[in-house]
Amino acid sequence: MVSPHSAVHGTERPSGCQVDKTALSGTANVARPRPARYHGATVAEGTFGQLHLTAHAEGALIDVKVVPGSSRDRVAGPLGARLKVTVSRPAEKGAANKAVVHLLAEALGVPARDVRLTSGPARPEKTFLVRGLGPEEVRRRLAAR
Numbered sequence: 001m002v003s004p005h006s007a008v009h010g011t012e013r014p015s016g017c018q019v020d021k022t023a024l025s026g027t028a029n030v031a032r033p034r035p036a037r038y039h040g041a042t043v044a045e046g047t048f049g050q051l052h053l054t055a056h057a058e059g060a061l062i063d064v065k066v067v068p069g070s071s072r073d074r075v076a077g078p079l080g081a082r083l084k085v086t087v088s089r090p091a092e093k094g095a096a097n098k099a100v101v102h103l104l105a106e107a108l109g110v111p112a113r114d115v116r117l118t119s120g121p122a123r124p125e126k127t128f129l130v131r132g133l134g135p136e137e138v139r140r141r142l143a144a145r
Contacts, residue, residue, distance in 0.1 A: 053135035068096035
């Protein structure tokens with residue numbers, strides 16, 4: 001079967017594109033790329049330069065967006081100025097916060113005792129203190145993983 005895009009342009013539509021269905025008046029359909037989105041913010045792939053990291057007397061503060069109850073534990077990457085982290089533990093009795101502490105410690109190569117929640121215990125937007133690492137070292141280790 002020949003797609004409408006192929007009939008007009010003689011080629012297949014690139015993957016990751018969607019057809020603008022409003023342009024069905026006999027003219028060519030317009031294909032446009034779809035960016036990955038999460039609640040209006042674009043997830044930047046592979047760039048940690050935009051993360052909001054703050055120097056602290058004991059190390060670095062990192063702003064995190066936590067998604068509890070996910071299918072797996074992972075550091076998803078930057079989401080605006082925050083680091084998006086998904087954990088399978090539910091947001092009950094601090095279980096998700098503990099899972100994020102262990103996940104960040106593993107990702108940064110530090111003991112879990114060196115990662116501490118400093119703000120946002122009952123919110124998805126949290127700030128964690130990573131003891132012993134400066135902001136640039138945190139950024140470098142996240143980019144290298």
